[in-house]
Amino acid sequence: MSVKAINPILSGFYPDPSICGVGEDFYLVNSTFSYFPGLPVMHSRDLAHWEQIGNVMERESQLPLKNSGHSQGLFAPTIRYYRGTFYVVCTNVSHGGNYIVTARDPAGPWSEPYYLEGADGIDPSLFFDDDGKCYYIGTHPNPQGCRYNGDYYIWIREVDLENMKLAGETYNVWNGAMKDIVWPEGPHLYKRNGWYYIMNAEGGTGPEHAVTICRSRNLTGPYENNFCNPIITHRHLGMKYPIRYVGHGDLVETAKGEWYMVMLAVRPLEGYTTMGRETFLAKVEWENDWPVVNPGVGMLTEEVEIGLSPWMPEGGSAVSGERIYDFAGMEKLGPEFLTLRNPGEDMFRLEKGEGLALSFRDITLKEKDSPSYVAVRQQDHRFEACALMRTGNLTEGRRAGIALMQSDAFHLRAELFREGEKLGAEVILCRKGEDQAISRVELSGTGDACLNLEKAELVLRVEGLQASVELLTAREGSEERPERSVLCGSVDIRALSTEVAGGFVGCTVGMYAAARPERRDQAAVFERFSYRALRV
Numbered sequence: 001m002s003v004k005a006i007n008p009i010l011s012g013f014y015p016d017p018s019i020c021g022v023g024e025d026f027y028l029v030n031s032t033f034s035y036f037p038g039l040p041v042m043h044s045r046d047l048a049h050w051e052q053i054g055n056v057m058e059r060e061s062q063l064p065l066k067n068s069g070h071s072q073g074l075f076a077p078t079i080r081y082y083r084g085t086f087y088v089v090c091t092n093v094s095h096g097g098n099y100i101v102t103a104r105d106p107a108g109p110w111s112e113p114y115y116l117e118g119a120d121g122i123d124p125s126l127f128f129d130d131d132g133k134c135y136y137i138g139t140h141p142n143p144q145g146c147r148y149n150g151d152y153y154i155w156i157r158e159v160d161l162e163n164m165k166l167a168g169e170t171y172n173v174w175n176g177a178m179k180d181i182v183w184p185e186g187p188h189l190y191k192r193n194g195w196y197y198i199m200n201a202e203g204g205t206g207p208e209h210a211v212t213i214c215r216s217r218n219l220t221g222p223y224e225n226n227f228c229n230p231i232i233t234h235r236h237l238g239m240k241y242p243i244r245y246v247g248h249g250d251l252v253e254t255a256k257g258e259w260y261m262v263m264l265a266v267r268p269l270e271g272y273t274t275m276g277r278e279t280f281l282a283k284v285e286w287e288n289d290w291p292v293v294n295p296g297v298g299m300l301t302e303e304v305e306i307g308l309s310p311w312m313p314e315g316g317s318a319v320s321g322e323r324i325y326d327f328a329g330m331e332k333l334g335p336e337f338l339t340l341r342n343p344g345e346d347m348f349r350l351e352k353g354e355g356l357a358l359s360f361r362d363i364t365l366k367e368k369d370s371p372s373y374v375a376v377r378q379q380d381h382r383f384e385a386c387a388l389m390r391t392g393n394l395t396e397g398r399r400a401g402i403a404l405m406q407s408d409a410f411h412l413r414a415e416l417f418r419e420g421e422k423l424g425a426e427v428i429l430c431r432k433g434e435d436q437a438i439s440r441v442e443l444s445g446t447g448d449a450c451l452n453l454e455k456a457e458l459v460l461r462v463e464g465l466q467a468s469v470e471l472l473t474a475r476e477g478s479e480e481r482p483e484r485s486v487l488c489g490s491v492d493i494r495a496l497s498t499e500v501a502g503g504f505v506g507c508t509v510g511m512y513a514a515a516r517p518e519r520r521d522q523a524a525v526f527e528r529f530s531y532r533a534l535r536v
Contacts, residue, residue, distance in 0.1 A: 001310065004304065005304040007280045008265070009047070009262070009279055012275050012278060012378055013278075013505060013506030013507070014279045015031045015276060016030055017248070018077055019251075019262045020081050021252045021255070026252060028262065029056060029078075029088060032057075033071050033073040033074055033504060034068040034070050034073035034074075034340060036338065036339050036342055037055035037063070039088065040054075041053050041056060041108070048310070049312050051313030052336055056101060060342045062101065064096070065094060067368050068341055073093065073094050075092075075122050078090070078126060080125075080128065085102050086104070087126055088102075088110065089125060089126050089136070096113065098120075099113035099115045100126070121139045123138060123185045123186045126159065127189035134158070135156055137156050137198070138155060138187065139152045150183040154176075154198060155173065157170045173198065173216075174187075174198055174200075177214065181203065183205075185202075189219075190251060197215045197291075200212060205247065207244060209247030209248070210229075211232045215289070228290065231293050232261070233247065234265070251291070254307070256307055256308070259291065262280070264277040266278065270465060274497050275377075275379070276498065276504070277504070322531070324530045325528065326528050327529070328354055332350065336376055338510075339373060348372065348523075354527075357525050358526065359523050360514065361513070362515055362516060365403060372524075373405070381464055382463045384459060384461045385459075386457055387402040387458050388528040389511070390455055393522050394423065398514075398515040398516075400512065401425075401458055402509070402512075403511075409433040413428045414427050416443075424440065425471055425485075426487075427488045427491070441485065441487055443471070443473065455473070455527070458471055463534065465497075466490045466492065467490075469486075470486050471484070473485070510529070
């Protein structure tokens with residue numbers, strides 16, 4: 001039997017994928033930068049359908065993110081398995097540098113980080129040789145001095161796993177396949193048929209991204225270049241091709257001896273990328289002891305035929321089109337939910353029979369801090385997200401609502417607020433850290449008419465590069481259908497793209513609350529949140 005995977009296999013903000021196979025199971029991790037918890041752990045048995053079973057970095061002691069920029073924090077991780085233990089090696093560029101964590105169960109819990117003294121640079125990976133020795137491979141500036149920005153080298157050093165320390169000599173083994181290449185990064189080390197292979201990304205993580213490979217009979221080199229490099233890229237297909245930025249790959253072999261590669265790529269609309277870098281899959285075959293990616297095609301395909309039996313996780317796929325969260329009946333948030341930096345114990349709580357309570361902090365989404373923000377990834381070009389909240393705690397000086405967030409400097413907010421006894425709504429586009437009021441609406445007058453408006457649901461709809469916001473309101477005791485108000489009909493959100501905002505992240509969408517310092521007590525209560533894809 002076989003199954004067809006549809007690319008991307010993980011849609012939305014799932015960059016820098018790394019994968020390992022253990023028997024019939026596959027595990028995959030991705031970068032998360034300054035979001036918390038860090039490094040989602042995905043599981044599959046057919047490479048086509050995936051479930052999130054946990055996060056590697058889920059405790060503040062593991063993942064300090066204080067004052068981290070949106071695209072700082074955790075860079076590219078690697079996951080490997082050896083003799084009953086899972087290993088993840090990663091870089092926290094904001095605090096501590098390169099480290100290793102371990103677990104017996106990939107769902108967790110994972111250990112505290114073992115920070116590696118002497119491991120400079122970024123994008124580490126681990127390799128276990130036939131004799132049981134473990135090696136660290138990473139990137140750092142050219143040891144002879146950088147001739148230009150991005151002049152980096154790939155280096156290898158043995159790891160003493162008993163003491164979690166680097167050991168022995170450092171070997172600078174390769175600086176990429178192309179002449180004067182920039183940013184050789186994301187290296188992985190493999191062994192097959194007596195050959196050692198180093199596969200890495202080159203050209204930066206944007207339009208010139210590519211995957212290249214070299215090999216040697218000796219782990220420490222010298223390594224010979226593959227004359228067919230790059231083995232996959234889309235940089236030659238032009239700016240209008242629907243899938244771009246292809247690179248940062250990792251290889252995996254199935255129990256049946258088939259090979260596949262996971263890698264990142266983006267799907268821009270009209271040249272703008274709002275969902276960030278996503279995870280794609282390609283078939284790999286070996287010819288003359290070199291890997292060939294998607295033979296006969298040479299680029300990513302919409303479908304990938306996989307020689308495995310179809311499998312579907314019990315909880316549904318990570319790329320399912322609709323999710324509804326009734327917080328009043330939930331004991332804990334699922335592993336897919338994200339906050340910015342370290343949330344602290346008092347940022348949110350689930351109250352049985354009530355909902356998700358977000359503290360009114362005097363921290364906004366525009367600060368490099370920990371705002372009251374709970375979100376999921378944007379996974380579709382066209383989607384609708386709804387947040388049903390109570391209005392009783394929205395006294396003057398407090399605001400709460402829904403946000404579409406690329407970074408602290410670029411995001412869209414739809415807020416409910418109160419001035420005196422008047423309830424209002426405002427849609428704000430933040431661009432380069434400056435707020436622009438798109439619309440402002442008074443929802444009710446004074447007195448009983450205002451006080452009886454107990455719930456309101458904000459509906460954020462994104463269709464490509466345009467967003468709209470509606471508000472549904474229901475009065476206490478009323479059996480009538482909720483009243484619908486259009487807060488804004490069409491907002492240009494190209495500013496929330498990588499091409500405008502920069503950085504390495506994609507957009508998230510979620511609930512938030514904020515208040516003036518003197519009004520930070522109590523919490524905004526959200527009863528329900530939903531996300532669904534909109535089909536054309």
